[in-house]
Amino acid sequence: MIWVLKCQYAVRGEIVTLAQNLQKDLQANPGAHSFDEIIYCNIGNPQSLGQQPITFFREVLALCDYPALLDKSETQGLFSADSIERAWQIVDQIPGRATGAYSHSQGIQGLRDTIAAGIGERDGFPCNADDIFLTDGASPAVHMMMQLLTRSEKDGILCPIPQYPLYSASITLHGGHLVPYYLDEATGWGLEISELKKQLEDAKSKGINVRALVVINPGNPTGQVLAEENQRAIVEFCKKEGLVLLADEVYQENVYVPEKKFHSFKKVSRSMGYGDNDLCLVSFQSVSKGYHGECGKRGGYMEVTGFSPDVREQIYKVASVNLCSNITGQILASLIMSPPKVGDESYESFMAEKNAILSSLTKRAKSLEEALNKLEGVTCNKAEGAMYLFPRIRLPEKAIKAAEAEKTAPDAFYCKRLLNATGIVVVPGSGFGQVPGTWHFRCTILPQEDRIPAIVTRLTEFHEKFMNEFRD
Amino acid sequence: MIWVLKCQYAVRGEIVTLAQNLQKDLQANPGAHSFDEIIYCNIGNPQSLGQQPITFFREVLALCDYPALLDKSETQGLFSADSIERAWQIVDQIPGRATGAYSHSQGIQGLRDTIAAGIGERDGFPCNADDIFLTDGASPAVHMMMQLLTRSEKDGILCPIPQYPLYSASITLHGGHLVPYYLDEATGWGLEISELKKQLEDAKSKGINVRALVVINPGNPTGQVLAEENQRAIVEFCKKEGLVLLADEVYQENVYVPEKKFHSFKKVSRSMGYGDNDLCLVSFQSVSKGYHGECGKRGGYMEVTGFSPDVREQIYKVASVNLCSNITGQILASLIMSPPKVGDESYESFMAEKNAILSSLTKRAKSLEEALNKLEGVTCNKAEGAMYLFPRIRLPEKAIKAAEAEKTAPDAFYCKRLLNATGIVVVPGSGFGQVPGTWHFRCTILPQEDRIPAIVTRLTEFHEKFMNEFRD
Numbered sequence: 001m002i003w004v005l006k007c008q009y010a011v012r013g014e015i016v017t018l019a020q021n022l023q024k025d026l027q028a029n030p031g032a033h034s035f036d037e038i039i040y041c042n043i044g045n046p047q048s049l050g051q052q053p054i055t056f057f058r059e060v061l062a063l064c065d066y067p068a069l070l071d072k073s074e075t076q077g078l079f080s081a082d083s084i085e086r087a088w089q090i091v092d093q094i095p096g097r098a099t100g101a102y103s104h105s106q107g108i109q110g111l112r113d114t115i116a117a118g119i120g121e122r123d124g125f126p127c128n129a130d131d132i133f134l135t136d137g138a139s140p141a142v143h144m145m146m147q148l149l150t151r152s153e154k155d156g157i158l159c160p161i162p163q164y165p166l167y168s169a170s171i172t173l174h175g176g177h178l179v180p181y182y183l184d185e186a187t188g189w190g191l192e193i194s195e196l197k198k199q200l201e202d203a204k205s206k207g208i209n210v211r212a213l214v215v216i217n218p219g220n221p222t223g224q225v226l227a228e229e230n231q232r233a234i235v236e237f238c239k240k241e242g243l244v245l246l247a248d249e250v251y252q253e254n255v256y257v258p259e260k261k262f263h264s265f266k267k268v269s270r271s272m273g274y275g276d277n278d279l280c281l282v283s284f285q286s287v288s289k290g291y292h293g294e295c296g297k298r299g300g301y302m303e304v305t306g307f308s309p310d311v312r313e314q315i316y317k318v319a320s321v322n323l324c325s326n327i328t329g330q331i332l333a334s335l336i337m338s339p340p341k342v343g344d345e346s347y348e349s350f351m352a353e354k355n356a357i358l359s360s361l362t363k364r365a366k367s368l369e370e371a372l373n374k375l376e377g378v379t380c381n382k383a384e385g386a387m388y389l390f391p392r393i394r395l396p397e398k399a400i401k402a403a404e405a406e407k408t409a410p411d412a413f414y415c416k417r418l419l420n421a422t423g424i425v426v427v428p429g430s431g432f433g434q435v436p437g438t439w440h441f442r443c444t445i446l447p448q449e450d451r452i453p454a455i456v457t458r459l460t461e462f463h464e465k466f467m468n469e470f471r472d
Numbered sequence: 473m474i475w476v477l478k479c480q481y482a483v484r485g486e487i488v489t490l491a492q493n494l495q496k497d498l499q500a501n502p503g504a505h506s507f508d509e510i511i512y513c514n515i516g517n518p519q520s521l522g523q524q525p526i527t528f529f530r531e532v533l534a535l536c537d538y539p540a541l542l543d544k545s546e547t548q549g550l551f552s553a554d555s556i557e558r559a560w561q562i563v564d565q566i567p568g569r570a571t572g573a574y575s576h577s578q579g580i581q582g583l584r585d586t587i588a589a590g591i592g593e594r595d596g597f598p599c600n601a602d603d604i605f606l607t608d609g610a611s612p613a614v615h616m617m618m619q620l621l622t623r624s625e626k627d628g629i630l631c632p633i634p635q636y637p638l639y640s641a642s643i644t645l646h647g648g649h650l651v652p653y654y655l656d657e658a659t660g661w662g663l664e665i666s667e668l669k670k671q672l673e674d675a676k677s678k679g680i681n682v683r684a685l686v687v688i689n690p691g692n693p694t695g696q697v698l699a700e701e702n703q704r705a706i707v708e709f710c711k712k713e714g715l716v717l718l719a720d721e722v723y724q725e726n727v728y729v730p731e732k733k734f735h736s737f738k739k740v741s742r743s744m745g746y747g748d749n750d751l752c753l754v755s756f757q758s759v760s761k762g763y764h765g766e767c768g769k770r771g772g773y774m775e776v777t778g779f780s781p782d783v784r785e786q787i788y789k790v791a792s793v794n795l796c797s798n799i800t801g802q803i804l805a806s807l808i809m810s811p812p813k814v815g816d817e818s819y820e821s822f823m824a825e826k827n828a829i830l831s832s833l834t835k836r837a838k839s840l841e842e843a844l845n846k847l848e849g850v851t852c853n854k855a856e857g858a859m860y861l862f863p864r865i866r867l868p869e870k871a872i873k874a875a876e877a878e879k880t881a882p883d884a885f886y887c888k889r890l891l892n893a894t895g896i897v898v899v900p901g902s903g904f905g906q907v908p909g910t911w912h913f914r915c916t917i918l919p920q921e922d923r924i925p926a927i928v929t930r931l932t933e934f935h936e937k938f939m940n941e942f943r944d
Contacts, residue, residue, distance in 0.1 A: 048573035055540070062538035065800070066530040074546045101520035102760070102767040136608050136770065139794050147645070169793045173619070175647075288574075295574040296799035298608065321641045322611050326798045327768035328537070 006172050008165065008431070015415055016042055019425045026423075035423035039455060041444045042425040044220075044387040046293030046357075050448045054292050054353050056083055056346040057335050061297075063087035064099055064331055082344040090331055103327060105320040107134025107301070111334040115301060118337030123267035127303060133315065134301045134333055136325045138250050138286040141302040143170050144318050145246060145282055148311070149211045150176035156208040158199060158243070160191070162390060162432035162440070164220040179203040179210055182435060185392065188381050189222035191215070193233045200241060212244035213237075218251040218262065218385025221432050221442040223365075225260040225384040231268040235279060244280040250300070251386040253290035256362040260384050266303065280306040287332045289387070291357045299329025364452055365389070365445045371456040372443075375463045389443050390429070399470035411439040417466060422458040478644050480637065480903070487887055488514055491897045498895075507895035511927060513916045514897040516692075516859040518765030518829075522920045526764050526825050528555055528818040529807050533769075535559035536571055536803055554816040562803055571799060577792040579606025579773070580799070583806040587773060590809030595739035603777050605787065606805055608770040608797045610722050610758040615642050616790050617718060617754055617774070620783070621683045622648035628680040630671060630715070632663070634862060634904035634912070636692040651675040651682055654907060657864065660853050661694035663687070665705045672713060684716035685709075690723040690734065690857025693904050693914040695837075697732040697856040703740040707751060716752040722772070723858040725762035728834040732856050738775065752778040759804045761859070763829045771801025836924055837861070837917045843928040844915075847935045861915050862901070871942035883911040889938060894930040 023038045030036070040048060047053065059079045062069070064087050069075045075084065091097050093110025106112065112129040119127035135141040149155065156177040159167045171178045181199045184190040196213070203210050215234060217226045226234075238245040247265040255262050269279050287299035304315060324330075339354075340346040365383040372380040372391045380391035395403075395410050403413035411428035418424055418441075429440030447455055495510045502508070512520060519525065531551045534541070536559050541547045547556065563569050565582025578584065584601040591599035607613040621627065628649040631639045643650045653671045656662040668685070675682050687706060689698045698706075710717045719737040727734050741751050759771035776787060796802075811826075812818040837855040844852040844863045852863035867875075867882050875885035883900035891897055901912030919927055 043574065045574045047570040048568060050568065050570075053572045058538040058540070062534040062541065065537055066534035068527070068530070069534065069550060072550060074550050078541060078544060078546050078550075096520060096522065098519040098522075098768075100525045100764075100766045100768050102515065102517045136798060137795070143794075166793065173790075173793070292572075294572045296570075296572050296796070298796075298798035318645075321638065321645070322615075323609070324768070324770075326608060326770035326801055328800045329798055 008169060008172075013427075013431060015412065015419060015425060015427060018416065019419055022419065022423070033423065034421070035458070038423045038425060039447055039451070040425050041447065041455075042427045042442075044289060044293075044444055044446065045295050046387070046446050047295065049446045051293055051357065051446070052353075053294065054350065056080065056340055056350045057292060057294070057332060059083035059346075060086050060090070060335060061328055061331060064090055065328070067091050067097065067099060080346045082340055082346050086335075090334070094327075099327060103134075103324045103330065105316060105324055106130075106132065107325060107330050107333075108327070111330050114334040115337045118334075119264075119266070119303060122337075123264055123270065125267055125270040127266070131303050131305050132301050133304060133319055134299070134325045134330045135319075136298040136300070136329060137288055137295075138248070138284040138300045138302075139166055140322075140325075141282075141284050141300060142166055142246070142248075143173070144315065145212075145244075145302070146170040146174045146176065147318060148314060149244065150174040153177055154207060154209055156203050156210040157246075158196065158203075158210055158213040160214065160216060160219070160222075162221050162429065162434055162442075163214070164216060164248070165431055167214055168433070177203075177208050179208060180433065183219070183222055183224070185381065185435070185438075188384075189219055189224040189390075191226060191230060191234070193237055196234075196237055210241075210243065212246050214246045214248065215265070216248040217265075218254055220248070220251065220386050221388045221390045221427075223381065223383035223386045223388050223390065225255055225257070225262065227260075228263050228268060231263060231265060232272060235265065235269045235272060235274065239274065239279050244282065247281065247283045249283050250286040250289045252285070253358070254361065254387060255385040256358075256365050257382065257384045262385070266305065276306045278306070285333070285337075287329060287336055290336060291354045291361075292336055293357075294332055297329045297332050298326060299331075299333040300325075301333050360449050361387070361445060364447070364449055367452050367456065368443065368445055371460065375460065376467050378463070383445060387444050387446060389445060390432070390440050391443070393439050393441065395439050396467070396470045396472045398472055399466070402470065411441055414439070414466070415441050418459070418462055421462045421465070424455060424458060480641060480644075485899075485903060487884065487891060487897060487899060490888065491891055494891065494895070505895065506893070507930070510895045510897060511919055511923070512897050513919065513927075514899045514914075516761060516765075516916055516918065517767050518859070518918050519767065521918045523765055523829065523918070524825075525766065526822065528552065528812055528822050529764060529766070529804060531555035531818075532558050532562070532807060533800055533803060536562055537800070539563050539569065539571060552818045554812055554818050558807075562806070566799075575606075575796040575799060575802065577788060577796055578602075578604065579797060579802050579805075583802050586806040587809045590806075591736075591738070591775060594809075595736055595742065597739055597742040599738070599775060603775050604773050605776060605791055606771070606773045606797045606802045607791075608801060609760055609767075609772045610720070610756040610774075611638055612794070612797075613754075613756050613772060613774040614638055614718070614720075615645070616787065617684075617716075618642040618646045618648065619790060620786060621716065622646040625649055626679060626681050628675050628682040629718075630668065630675075630682055630685040632686065632688060632691070632694075634693050634901065634906055635686070636688060636720070637903055639686055640905070649675075649680050651680060652905065655691070655694055655696070657853065657907070657910075660856075661691055661696040661862075663696075663698060663702060663706070665709055668706075668709055682713075682715065684718050686718045686720065687737070688720040689737075690726060692720070692723065692858050693860045693862045693899075695853065695855035695858045695860050695862065697727055697729070697734065699732075700735050700740060703735060703737060704744060707737065707741045707744060707746065711746065711751050716754065719753065719755045721755050722758040722761045724757070725830070726833065726859060727857040728830075728837050729854065729856045734857070738777065748778045750778070757805070757809075759801060759808055762808060763826045763833075764808055765829075766804055769801045769804050770798060771803075771805040772797075773805050832921050833859070833917060836919070836921055839924050839928065840915065840917055843932065847932065848939050850935070855917060859916050859918060861917060862904070862912050863915070865911050865913065867911050868939070868942045868944045870944055871938070874942065883913055886911070886938070887913050890931070890934055893934045893937070896927060896930060
């Protein structure tokens with residue numbers, strides 16, 4: 001409980017509670033506010049904002065949930081041929097076709113084989129299905145690794161600042177020490193090796209035993225996509241310093257700029273000639289992100305390489321205590337790593353759905369970024385990837401004083417004002433960490449495309465009024 | 473990691489790894505052993521042993537996974553009218569009909585309303601939907617509570633011995649102290665208040681701050697169903713001593729003897745006139761157990777009553793860090809607490825499926841119990857409920873010496889011998905805790921009914937041979 005009290009999780013924090021109360025108020029008293037709905041830009045939850053699920057994935061899930069359908073003739077008219085074929089394949093991969101049984105603690109073997117093949121195809125380097133641990137989304141996987149890596153308060157984890165607060169929350173909950181390294185906003189949230197070295201030395205000098213480095217690529221909340229050269233330097237750094245590399249790669253499908261490409265750390269390290277003996281590497285993946293955004297299914301996996309059999313055994317044990325992750329999520333994780341292929345009946349409609357979502361996200365990211373950069377005192381790096389913008393707001397002294405008077409952080413003050421004036425929910429930068437004295441907020445790029453102009457207008461009007469009220 | 477190393481989880485421990493290796497061996501070399509398959513009686517996983525899912529539940533899940541079906545005319549021919557109606561109702565309860573979105577951290581409001589109504593109907597006392605936290609099965613719920621209750625190694629949790637090892641594992645993982653109380657095998661695994669008092673005083677005298685009492689009813693691994701009078705005394709004890717009552721009620725549908733009935737601790741405490749100000753009570757429920765046995769769906773909830781707003785806020789925060797439990801599991805949790813009713817199209821077939829499973833489990837429990845009691849030196853209490861038998865085996869001195877020579881606990885020695893001779897997987901009593909010097913194993917009652925005679929024969933033959941080899 002002591003760690004629980006210390007733990008913070010801004011993405012679902014105070015501002016969201018305020019928004020939920022406002023929503024109830026709107027339902028009870030329509031017209032009580034100058035807006036008619038709450039727009040949740042606080043969390044990467046695409047389907048909550050109207051994104052439709054990918055048809056093929058849902059077809060297969062429905063058939064696996066109720067396999068009796070597979071034997072009925074009417075099913076042919078309702079489902080695509082390849083979804084039926086895939087469902088048969090999956091049901092046959094489940095021992096005894098028992099779709100309602102606990103699976104192996106790491107997940108169903110056949111699904112792990114599919115995922116391993118998908119990783120192999122993505123990277124051009126083989127993946128062993130025994131290295132895959134299927135999990136209820138990426139969050140429990142991160143918790144498992146933090147639990148394993150943290151022995152005492154003297155154990156530290158290098159984490160980017162700004163970071164996704166799952167990391168700070170998980171480190172706190174497990175009684176460890178977050179060692180921050182700062183991303184450089186001026187160079188598009190650049191990850192500098194010199195900064196890693198400096199913070200590592202500083203932590204060591206304080207008696208902290210730094211055990212791992214968290215890298216989020218594409219970045220959350222910062223949206224940058226790492227260059228391959230940069231990734232090589234990170235791998236080299238981890239190898240040299242004996243750090244476990246915890247690679248949050250859940251946004252691997254979300255890249256919006258032609259000049260950048262996602263490379264997994266597994267691929268980068270293997271292309272450097274490094275294998276299991278050189279580097280302990282964990283890659284986290286989730287069905288919640290990507291173009292599919294299936295947050296509610298709570299599926300994901302971690303690929304765990306380079307650990308000794310002893311440590312592997314401990315990872316397995318922790319996975320076992322929770323028995324297994326949910327089978328629907330397991331199936332979906334296998335589908336995202338092995339979607340329809342050229343020639344499959346669903347292929348064209350699948351690609352159309354996928355490309356429509358990704359190209360729309362590209363446009364939304366660009367519109368919002370441009371709008372933010374036009375606001376007085378606001379600068380915003382490009383969202384090269386992921387689902388977020390993290391603009392810096394230069395708040396007037398008068399606004400900072402007003403925030404202090406309300407015993408609120410200045411960025412939280414701004415975000416609450418924004419919420420109350422427009423119904424738009426964003427998360428203050430202080431929830432993610434930021435260079436002291438700078439203020440930011442995180443805003444998702446997820447509202448549907450036709451809503452963006454109205455959001456831009458509301459945001460712009462609010463910001464002007466705010467500045468008029470507080471300008472020094 | 474220090475706690476991880478200490479943690480044990482026998483249900484998926486060494487003996488299961490041995491069984492999995494044997495299974496691989498059987499696949500590679502059929503005929504290499506005197507049996508042709510592994511029979512997993514180590515874990516309460518009904519569908520892995522051939523139990524079929526309840527049709528109505530799976531119909532609703534499939535429709536919710538692929539709601540496009542709801543608009544198609546062919547669907548009428550494939551699904552029951554009430555499953556279609558229920559799926560509409562659920563889809564409409566999800567904000568924006570976003571079946572793929574993260575939900576509220578406690579779970580979808582409409583589903584919690586349904587569950588609360590189901591609890592109210594079960595107990596005859598109202599339940600507030602705000603008290604429901606939907607979770608990925610009961611295990612994560614137990615972890616959450618242990619995390620919240622444990623501040624240091626000096627914090628203790630009273631746990632039954634024998635117990636389901638989730639509790640010992642979770643207490644260890646969170647750095648707390650398990651305070652054991654022994655169930656009395658001679659009185660059918662009776663739970664004596666005098667024993668609770670004795671162990672509480674003993675713990676206090678050692679400086680342990682006992683915070684909660686775990687009661688598993690119906691019992692796991694012990695299968696007893698508590699009498700209401702006993703439950704009243706437990707409630708009184710918790711109230712007097714200021715202990716949180718953690719009530720594991722996941723087997724509430726699994727009662728096999730006419731003279732016993734399940735009563736929730738919520739109902740018992742309310743019927744004593746105790747409300748929120750008298751007792752902190754958490755009731756755990758799961759979709760994995762009952763007659764449905766949907767282990768792979770990882771659904772469940774906890775009903776949390778009697779805590780202060782401060783503590784409630786902390787519970788909510790911990791739930792928030794994992795965002796939400798999987799939606800399929802949430803939906804299923806609402807279905808088990810609100811199954812088809814008289815007059816619904818599915819009602820009769822649903823009741824037939826449900827009653828067939830429960831009456832078959834009753835028969836299996838009885839057959840296995842009788843067979844075990846016939847074995848030399850074995851006594852076995854009745855499985856009044858849950859899914860397990862926990863026979864006591866009086867091992868000859870020679871067997872104990874042979875186990876010592878192999879550096880194995882005597883019950884583990886017996887279970888490994890049983891596995892190697894018959895392919896039957898059971899879990900040694902040492903994985904659950906037992907009175908020192910006594911030996912047990914846990915065996916599920918879950919193999920299909922037509923398999924029971926063969927299992928009894930194999931078990932009986934093995935036991936005779938074992939006794940012939942080791943009899944003093």
